[in-house]
Amino acid sequence: MAEHFPGIAKIEYEGPGSKNPLSFKHYNADEVVLGKTMEDHMRFSVCYWHTMQGLGQDMFGVNTMSRSFHIASDPIRAAEQTMEAAFEFFQKLGVKYWCFHDRDISPEAGSLADTNRNLDHIVDLADSLQNDTGIKTLWGTACLFVNPRYMAGAATNPSPEIFAYGAAQIKKAIEVTHRLNGEGYVFWGGREGYDTLLNTDMKQEADQLARMLHMAVDFKKSIGFEGQFYIEPKPQEPTKHQYDYDCQSCHAFLLEYGLENDFQLNIEANHATLSGHTFHHELEYAGARGLLGSVDANRGDYLIGWDTDQFPTDIYDTTMAMLTILKYGGFKAGGLNFDAKLRRQSTDLEDLFHAHIGGMDAFARGLKTAAKIMEDGVLEGKLTERYAGWSGDLGQSIITGRASLEDLEAHALESGEPEKSSGRQEMLENILNEYI
């Protein structure tokens, strides 16, 4: 097997003092934090699409990068070499998980049957590489947005023929994810939305989407696949409006169609900010509803209106994210998948390592900082104190449903002006800064 990342050895933990850019300064896989290794907390995953297949293209320019594993003229041979290179990369980086779309790993052929045969062939190789290395599939998914047939959506397409084609592709993608012992399966509806309401029946399309998901749940059960299903929220891009706008919108959809027990959310930092929320907000919303499934760990640029999918580096963000993830019990089937891509100018092979190392170190610092904050109880303590009244008589009478508006009016008329307390935002921000 050819080496595709020559000259780069396995990335080791060298600690904060190291000046070696190809080492971890903070991520130490076996280090135990709050009773669990960092590796088990984070469950880092590399995404196949950006890391193995992304080459710097943008809307105004063609690829800037080239990779030795893409050069074979036979597409199947290129797919094989890319898969081999991927596992070389995973091992050198030291991650235990990867994620993929069906079409990332294996090319489309002239017919769906041939396409599926290609896919089976590559999945055989992936399976064998998984067995050899102990690296696992965090989740798989179907790419239902690149091919022109899906230009008006897959599940939400005005044509049932295209719906059927998408259904076939989803079925196969679930099967191969199952075959690879994937711990989850993601639905990202990149084209499930609209470009103009003038040609769109939103409710009809929502009904279609729900049907597809119900079928997928039925199929999953029928084949005994126990991986977790996720919906991935995103507000727009490529469509003007994407139906899975944000966590709460997805929650509405799941509740409306009786799917809330079959799906969790795969929350992406950059999608959160594009929808007008912080990453932290989206994690909190989901966490409190048992919907915090997995994370697409990246960041956007707050001054840019499209998905930049940058590698996460901001310690504030990773700290608040890890605080919330820990608060809700940590990952079960999910993990931190780097749905992040190199900047277009980062054309060297080693940039791929810098980028992932930076992301892993940023989350490692976030974890350690969050653990320290939790151990000291500084933020949680203030929160408990602030809501203490709800454990008292009045609070309990309200929250348990005993009190009526009439009761509370009587109470208010008698009690006079209630006391108000400082929200202490600046002090809490200072406390947070003491830990950063």
Place this chain on the structure above:
Amino acid sequence: MAEHFPGIAKIEYEGPGSKNPLSFKHYNADEVVLGKTMEDHMRFSVCYWHTMQGLGQDMFGVNTMSRSFHIASDPIRAAEQTMEAAFEFFQKLGVKYWCFHDRDISPEAGSLADTNRNLDHIVDLADSLQNDTGIKTLWGTACLFVNPRYMAGAATNPSPEIFAYGAAQIKKAIEVTHRLNGEGYVFWGGREGYDTLLNTDMKQEADQLARMLHMAVDFKKSIGFEGQFYIEPKPQEPTKHQYDYDCQSCHAFLLEYGLENDFQLNIEANHATLSGHTFHHELEYAGARGLLGSVDANRGDYLIGWDTDQFPTDIYDTTMAMLTILKYGGFKAGGLNFDAKLRRQSTDLEDLFHAHIGGMDAFARGLKTAAKIMEDGVLEGKLTERYAGWSGDLGQSIITGRASLEDLEAHALESGEPEKSSGRQEMLENILNEYI
């Protein structure tokens, strides 16, 4: 009764040719469109807060306007005169509805009991003016955001004492709305949100909010108030994040807490755009779920990140709004309430008339244009055609739940590449322009 808008007579319909700025060019109350008078379609309402009490203050400057009905030194006398002026305005403008917050119409006093007494006094006056004029209350509401006691929310306050105070205020506001035969009651949670997650327990606060709304539903039933309850979505401002972010977020909340049959939505155009959606989108989302209750008819500035509450003037917006409102059967209890305010520099009394006339004419054109589009069936026809496949065998097998992923895979393997059709967006936009 003193005249507060001297020199301005009742605004009459003079038709598009008129050059009189104080006349309607398009709104002709008794004109029948699609079998109903324009007045009955639109159910225009004036809001008390901006129109009677707004004086041009902004974050960087004090009031620029002054009104004769505010000058009385006794606050109750001033409140009375303002109420009288309001009905003079409603009559001169020719609207049949108004909306109010409890604290707009009557000032707070030293105690809740005294405040309630003030309110009862003014409501007596309002009731009598309603009887005299035939003008009705579209909806009432409680102001739970101006007073500092609500700085951290009313229903979502960390203190149950403040929750109780808010409950008392809501109870009273529902009572007076009932007394005035209000056709609805709105919950706009201006402070029901957070400024920082560092001091906030979002789920606890959502539980609290749901409790308040359940109590309000119980109370409404207990007193026989049959007005429609509405939640009014807004994404942020004054808080960083407002819980009633947009229509779909509100839908999630209602479903999560079993409130979906007791509430509809009061949709504001400017709140829609602040949440990243078009006004049209929000109306469509709500309409398709039976949640399209009432409308706060205004507009924002797409390049400005706060609520500008401008009077609606864009014919595209009013046309799409009326198309959707007509599509879902028109208003029942709701209407078009001008939650809009004069620009700070529009300091003359007659500017109040220009502003409302402009808004009413813009919606009148929207109605007539929408009616013409519907009569010609041009947009609906294209839509039906686009989704025609869903009435066929394959479509029906999917939508009724008969087909499984396996069935659809078999179908796709056999059918080959499905056909795709142009979405025809530009042609549809041209068609729309033919009607504008």
Place this chain on the structure above:
Amino acid sequence: MAEHFPGIAKIEYEGPGSKNPLSFKHYNADEVVLGKTMEDHMRFSVCYWHTMQGLGQDMFGVNTMSRSFHIASDPIRAAEQTMEAAFEFFQKLGVKYWCFHDRDISPEAGSLADTNRNLDHIVDLADSLQNDTGIKTLWGTACLFVNPRYMAGAATNPSPEIFAYGAAQIKKAIEVTHRLNGEGYVFWGGREGYDTLLNTDMKQEADQLARMLHMAVDFKKSIGFEGQFYIEPKPQEPTKHQYDYDCQSCHAFLLEYGLENDFQLNIEANHATLSGHTFHHELEYAGARGLLGSVDANRGDYLIGWDTDQFPTDIYDTTMAMLTILKYGGFKAGGLNFDAKLRRQSTDLEDLFHAHIGGMDAFARGLKTAAKIMEDGVLEGKLTERYAGWSGDLGQSIITGRASLEDLEAHALESGEPEKSSGRQEMLENILNEYI
């Protein structure tokens, strides 16, 4: 010569009553408005890149469209056929101008010399087609953003070697524009900006950019090219920050480097809104400084943070644009170039016609509405009135520089509180609506 738009005849003016989607309802080329034909007012131009080469690709999907003129396997043959198809399209649409990048019309070859030879060959063909049809080049430009060599900019590249390569390309592009009797030449600095300040020396890069433009001015003079040079502002995308942010930023740059007499601006509607301004604002800023050169006539989506390049359809926008263009004397060398692309789902050949027809009709309505407003003097009259004080003694003493702060203090102390007048925004908006 093969017909590439079969079944579509020359688009004719049929008037507002026509139901033929492939006709003009408002654009009547020979109709005289304010003493000039519509054709001469508008100087409509088709852009080669989107209209002839754009195939629906976006960041999440490949091409959705295919064109008969692209299928030849020899790239030169395909380029020839595309050029022939272009002139067929221009004629059928009835526009008199086109715009192009060097690389749109002719492919890159293995060396710069060969690339230039290809370009010369295609320019020969374009020249001959221009002669045959009377259609002219509105402006040409060099594509300095697609090729990976320009990933860090052309003029602002950290490498002078790449600067030199870009200079060579600009020289050639000016030459061929001159050869085609182009009336202008545009500099759009798609990669002249930065992705991160961590690797960028902004002032050094501004100096470089100014050098390139000075060289281009020198070259233009040396070859006797009298076409107008334009800078095209855009705030970001593809780079995080683009140096030509908006009209005023470009103005600063031109003044800083002594280039203000050699350049005007090519103002794009969608770039305006991305920079936080209305299209109207940018036109006004430029017009008042003699910088209003040419227009990229399109529109964006205010709720979307990237360049959507939609065809213009909003009559408000086209009316305000034409009002400003007329106010500043109309186009000299510039025109209305449709830098607009089909939506990805608009896959039929006739969609290209719908789109351009819609844009031309929208601007035709804008022209006629603006002309009517000017003839009636309704807006200008109000403006003159509002600033009337500046023609009086006090105003003149200030504006001519006679008055000092001391003089004005003396005046203010003596005059007391100055009068303020209503800004009448709502009334003016109503007046505008009477004309729409």
Place this chain on the structure above:
Amino acid sequence: MAEHFPGIAKIEYEGPGSKNPLSFKHYNADEVVLGKTMEDHMRFSVCYWHTMQGLGQDMFGVNTMSRSFHIASDPIRAAEQTMEAAFEFFQKLGVKYWCFHDRDISPEAGSLADTNRNLDHIVDLADSLQNDTGIKTLWGTACLFVNPRYMAGAATNPSPEIFAYGAAQIKKAIEVTHRLNGEGYVFWGGREGYDTLLNTDMKQEADQLARMLHMAVDFKKSIGFEGQFYIEPKPQEPTKHQYDYDCQSCHAFLLEYGLENDFQLNIEANHATLSGHTFHHELEYAGARGLLGSVDANRGDYLIGWDTDQFPTDIYDTTMAMLTILKYGGFKAGGLNFDAKLRRQSTDLEDLFHAHIGGMDAFARGLKTAAKIMEDGVLEGKLTERYAGWSGDLGQSIITGRASLEDLEAHALESGEPEKSSGRQEMLENILNEYI
């Protein structure tokens, strides 16, 4: 003199280990960094408007805070007590500078003459407190946005009478700033912009603004005031468009009207982000043109579209800011003025201290981090390397103006495809994180 901040002693430096929230963890005034004390680097200033006069009002609610120094019923007595409280606060916090608007420190009276008399009286008191304490005026300014007379601008008002009134106020404000030995004077044009172009002549207003500034320069020289004049950019709010949009727009204006040698910029972090730029970008742009004068040290919320004026806490921002400030030689007349306000819920007196302490500590960390980065030369070194080509022959021939397009074409034809290098963004971000 009454104590207005009882129970709070002078804030001392206690180092990072301290758990005392009312101590500095990082700001140690006398500590020497890069050869200068932290105090001399930072030149921290407290703003009078937010810190002494801000009480938590927002667009949806009245004041939430109350202060002992506001309660006197006589407005002059209240102004005196507020001034005394201010100096108590400055001393307890340990800052050496303050900033003010004329109307912050002293109330308007019935006539301009009386208003000026009030102002003189309070300025006497401020002068005496400055002498007693050694605390100095960083800059003064005139409030030309609160009073309704300025609703349509001061310098850019359609009425020359209002211009004259504004001129009188500016003259007086410069005089009192001079009297207090202010080191600068700021022009923030809060109302110098427009709400609608329908009633605005932008160029006329720009001419007016330039006249006002020229007069101010003349006046400054006539009285021997040697303080630095600053323009403060802001894109919008309160007006829809503010003329001083961002640094480059201000630069354009200064160049257009020949004012570039008389003004620098006062750059506010939150105004930067509202205009679509990072704080760092604005500092860099200004620094490279000699325009980096002073800083309004605050932060916004990237997901909020209005000026939140939060206290700065993000170490990334303060580090990049201090790196740039150090790069351009540090502050001369300017400093770090906290134009920041308490959150509306931060109602306790000690919250004022938490907020300022947090901001000072955040900048102290920024300074120390920036100093370390500079000492290690890590970022500067990479930058020098990246642009190294510009010191070579080709680079020099271009930048000095020797080379022409023809020369560069000859070079490019001969040299073949130029080399491109990785931009290394991820590696640089990792390096930065090593220092945070």
